[in-house]
Amino acid sequence: MNVHRFDLAGSALEARASGALWWPDLRLICVSDLHLGKSERMARRGGALLPPYETEETLSRFEAEVSALDPRTVICLGDSFDDLGAARAVADEVGLRIRTMQAGRRWVWIEGNHDPGPVELGGEHLAEIALAGLVFRHIAAGDCPAGEVSGHYHPKHRLPRSGTSRPAFVYDDRRLILPAFGAYTGGLRCDTPVLRNLFSARAIAVLTGPSALAVPLM
Template sequence: MNVLLQQTLSPARSVCGGLAVRVAGEACVLRCSGTLHVTGPDVLVFADLHLEKGSAFAVRGQMLPPYDTAATLARLAAEVEAVRPRAVVLLGDSFHDRAALARLSPDDRDRLHRMAEGREWLWLEGNHDREALNPADVLDLPGTVVGDMRLGDLFLTHEPAPGIDAPGEVAGHLHPAARVAAYGRGVRRPCFVTDGARIILPAFGAFTGGLNVRDPAIAGLFGVAPLVAALGRDKVHALAWETVR
């Protein structure tokens, strides 16, 4: 990591095994789960749950194990319980398609309501779920549906703006992943990518996959070599750009 990036991010190990950094001057923790905890306002941010992706594939005749929503919501509940934030923000593509809410089981719907109880709960619209979220009040979804939003000096949105000039942007959509050499073999892990001015979050959902950070769609968003923060089992690993492939 170059000196300027080190000064901008001020990285430090968090007690949870995550990485404490500053993005646009705001204190944040990159958590091992792939969530972003903005500590000042106490907001926990998730990206790209893609709930009901398995059932969407099943409708089209491609059979995937129908457990992705339950697995993702179990991880979501564990994170909310561990952090107990004042507010939760979901950065869009929380649902995989326009009919996903209708396919959500009553048990999964109840679990969402329990998680949202006693805290602010905000759904940002993504390209996959913009239409799904329109009738949210009819389909009894907890919380509030919003477009983009400001959080201090941060700007929370689903899809990153093109170009390198997006100060304070916190986005998902691209599902960044990094490939590194370890123990004589290649390991591919979801990751955060940040230059201290903006940050791209990894996808949180069970069936989401990932796009290599070297892809121009991600690499082209940064004017300087960014920090890649790969998710490990109990630690977020800070990786220099030149070490990822």
């Protein structure tokens, strides 16, 4: 199945196998942690030299979701670029592709810890945004009212039988954390205390990949 449907604070949401969140009632798509330009940032800072194709792959997947869903609103939930230098170094072609996706719709860049300032690619640049009972921010607050949507942790969870891990959504009745959408992003296991302690015993992980597979977090 390509989607897992669930409710958060009275809103009907869909966790998609791609790693994107879809809110049908608002025609809103949300992705987190694109980390565009990660290979450029690592090379610039003297890190490992990675094949410089992650921006192409990430944008192609993002474009496919936007084309399929035709959202009215797009929220990029922080760490859209690997740092401000990567945002400034974005190629003209990449900027054109982003502006094409932005055309005719509301586009919100949420500030992340990797990209705390606005980028010169249009759209709104906000620390967080509240819409129809849900609050979208980059990092989960320790104690928050029901209806928080965040990213940052790049959660991943093991398949019950094979033991392999996939990026995963994690949610309970109060909050939702999205997986990283970027191609070169690692992940934090859902049983890591910093993640596990954010959720109740009723939490669900939705693994991405070939299908959206929902399993109990515990």
